[in-house]
Amino acid sequence: MVFLLFFSGSNTTKTGYRPIYISSDIAKTICFSAPQAMEKQGKIYIKDQYVFIGDINLGVHIIDNTNPEYPEKIGFLKIYGNHDIAIKGNTLYADNFDDLIAVDISDIEHPVVTKREKAVYTLMNHDFPPGVPYGTYFECVDDSKGYVLSWVEAELENPKCYTTY
Amino acid sequence: MKRLFIMMIVLLAFSYSCVKDGGESGVATGGDQAGQGGSMAKFSISNNHLFVINESSLKTYDISNPAQPQKMNDLSVDFGIETVFTMGDHLFIGSINGLYIYDIADPINMKFLSYYQHITSCDPVVANDSLAFVTLNSSASCWWQGGANRLDVLDIKNKIDPELISSLNMISPKGLGIKGHYVFVCNGDNGLNVYDYTNPQNLVRVAGITGIQSYDVIIRNELLFVIGKDGFFQYDISDIQNISLISNILFQ
Numbered sequence: 001m002v003f004l005l006f007f008s009g010s011n012t013t014k015t016g017y018r019p020i021y022i023s024s025d026i027a028k029t030i031c032f033s034a035p036q037a038m039e040k041q042g043k044i045y046i047k048d049q050y051v052f053i054g055d056i057n058l059g060v061h062i063i064d065n066t067n068p069e070y071p072e073k074i075g076f077l078k079i080y081g082n083h084d085i086a087i088k089g090n091t092l093y094a095d096n097f098d099d100l101i102a103v104d105i106s107d108i109e110h111p112v113v114t115k116r117e118k119a120v121y122t123l124m125n126h127d128f129p130p131g132v133p134y135g136t137y138f139e140c141v142d143d144s145k146g147y148v149l150s151w152v153e154a155e156l157e158n159p160k161c162y163t164t165y
Numbered sequence: 166m167k168r169l170f171i172m173m174i175v176l177l178a179f180s181y182s183c184v185k186d187g188g189e190s191g192v193a194t195g196g197d198q199a200g201q202g203g204s205m206a207k208f209s210i211s212n213n214h215l216f217v218i219n220e221s222s223l224k225t226y227d228i229s230n231p232a233q234p235q236k237m238n239d240l241s242v243d244f245g246i247e248t249v250f251t252m253g254d255h256l257f258i259g260s261i262n263g264l265y266i267y268d269i270a271d272p273i274n275m276k277f278l279s280y281y282q283h284i285t286s287c288d289p290v291v292a293n294d295s296l297a298f299v300t301l302n303s304s305a306s307c308w309w310q311g312g313a314n315r316l317d318v319l320d321i322k323n324k325i326d327p328e329l330i331s332s333l334n335m336i337s338p339k340g341l342g343i344k345g346h347y348v349f350v351c352n353g354d355n356g357l358n359v360y361d362y363t364n365p366q367n368l369v370r371v372a373g374i375t376g377i378q379s380y381d382v383i384i385r386n387e388l389l390f391v392i393g394k395d396g397f398f399q400y401d402i403s404d405i406q407n408i409s410l411i412s413n414i415l416f417q
Contacts, residue, residue, distance in 0.1 A: 043206065086215065
């Protein structure tokens, strides 16, 4: 699916989708924070006594599972644009929008990005809202505003973009 | 009041620790073991190699020094590749069109072995030495609507020529895992099914978990980890006839 530009003479309001941006700076900043609620459940990964549960596009919830009868949420590793992780030793690998990052988690509360491979991934669902019917209007993405974190439904004035084949 | 204030300061200090690029830790730390992912993974670690898939290619990184992955190669595979799984010297890629098998004994010269084509669907894969299990799912979240909803069992003793042994229709199959002669298959809103594959031509449902939505699983020894939109669930599977819930963390 790609998108097309078109121009119309008169003012019209259409229901469609608007991108929610985050600045390029924040998009590539990795944070540890206190446990938080799940927004959109993603994948699961285990390492030693820890369980990592993805929160699509936001990061991973970290659970101490030393005692499986009482798993304990210990924090949240904020990695924007994230879908997946893997861990070897004390290094966690993650997609961070279009980059692949290696994060030292030997002190989980103070993660350190030890390597960033740029442009490993093609940004999916970045140029247009995902999973919408053909012919859906949306506000054209302005890359200078940063990365698209999500899409919200909105009333759009004279939208210039819509989804097509 | 004062105590509350101190607590808030402590919480604040605890709750926010950020890092931008330029971290130069790279300190070699002990314990180079890799963790364990589910069947939906787009990363796989095998010894000193990290395999990464994006939408169309397979990239290999040398992680002898885990903190400093070095890119080794970049292989174009197919449009719509979704999952990667390694086992011994073999790497399996599930794409929306089929299953690819590579020989990774020498990762810098990895060899394409075979491609098993199926109906366009989402398709995680797990395998043992002789069998591969692939679930096909046609739900809208998999983009490509249409397609099939089933569990395919493939004979992969000959990695150059995998052969379909049997197919089992399911409602909404997703992630899966194997243990002994059992395969655990997430079935979306319909819970999770456990099949005995002693006879791979005729899988027999021997147990199941109902009342949860399931997306993917990880099996470690006697523990079954299940993730779904409602929460994270842990089960004791030491007795397959009496799978018991150990704990859960609900998301709402």
